[in-house]
Amino acid sequence: MRIIFTEDYQQMSKKAADIVVSQIILKPDSVLGLATGSTPLGMYKQIVNTYKEGHIDFNEVTTFNLDEYYGLDKTNNQSYYYYMLENFFKNININMERVNIPNGTADDIEKECLDYERKIRNCGGIDLQVLGIGRNGHIGFNEPDLKFEALTHIVELDQQTIKDNSRFFDTIEDVPTKAISMGIKTIMRARKIVLLASGEEKADAIHGAIYGKITPELPASVLQLHPDVVFIVDKEAGSRLD
Numbered sequence: 096m097r098i099i100f101t102e103d104y105q106q107m108s109k110k111a112a113d114i115v116v117s118q119i120i121l122k123p124d125s126v127l128g129l130a131t132g133s134t135p136l137g138m139y140k141q142i143v144n145t146y147k148e149g150h151i152d153f154n155e156v157t158t159f160n161l162d163e164y165y166g167l168d169k170t171n172n173q174s175y176y177y178y179m180l181e182n183f184f185k186n187i188n189i190n191m192e193r194v195n196i197p198n199g200t201a202d203d204i205e206k207e208c209l210d211y212e213r214k215i216r217n218c219g220g221i222d223l224q225v226l227g228i229g230r231n232g233h234i235g236f237n238e239p240d241l242k243f244e245a246l247t248h249i250v251e252l253d254q255q256t257i258k259d260n261s262r263f264f265d266t267i268e269d270v271p272t273k274a275i276s277m278g279i280k281t282i283m284r285a286r287k288i289v290l291l292a293s294g295e296e297k298a299d300a301i302h303g304a305i306y307g308k309i310t311p312e313l314p315a316s317v318l319q320l321h322p323d324v325v326f327i328v329d330k331e332a333g334s335r336l337d
């Protein structure tokens with residue numbers, strides 16, 4: 096495991112963007128695993144800037160998002176599909192046929208989850224997975240639990256996560272209570288993983304993920320077992336690491 100300490104959110108975003116950009120330069124047909132939420136917004140902006148400067152081409156890149164709210168149509172402006180389109184995909188030359196995000200309104204959710212796993216496998220697996228981290232240590236929407244959920248599955252969101260994510264919705268009642276998420280095994284199979292964390296409210300989760308016991312009660316702790324993972328933290332998120 097590598098830990099990169101950065102001064103602030105801007106620097107964290109730049110470092111993360113550099114890793115994604117070099118991945119695409121080295122392997123133009125890379126398969127990327129992507130995250131949503133507040134944390135990677137700056138990274139997406141930086142990648143888009145590099146794209147606009149003409150340094151990278153997304154034509155052959157395939158993407159798989161970590162998760163999607165259950166019950167939100169992709170046209171809903173709170174869906175992760177909408178987020179990805181607005182913040183990233185519409186600003187780069189990605190082929191939308193190579194973009195994969197779980198369908199939160201699929202009739203048969205079990206089948207949707209199995210198909211998602213199959214698609215990842217058929218693309219040769221994820222080369223680089225970008226992660227954020229929840230205050231409770233979740234990665235994707237793998238919430239603290241008694242066991243690690245392996246593959247893409249439907250999740251009951253934690254009260255903490257619902258509260259944290261209510262900032263994006265009009266009222267807390269509007270926050271979906273379920274989501275479809277890649278599982279821990281899906282994430283751990285990625286060849287490389289980069290996890291970003293910014294802000295004091297992530298300091299405990301980061302400390303636990305790096306130094307704590309490996310336990311499904313703090314899902315990110317499983318990353319200690321991954322052979323190629325880098326944590327990029329700003330000053331506040333890394334404040335409990337010395």
Ligand code: F6R
Binds near residue numbers: 134230233234
């Ligand atoms: C998002 C995801 C979540 C977020 C986490 C942190 O696709 O999988 O695990 O990364 O909830 O969210 P922010 O960045 O909004 O603090």
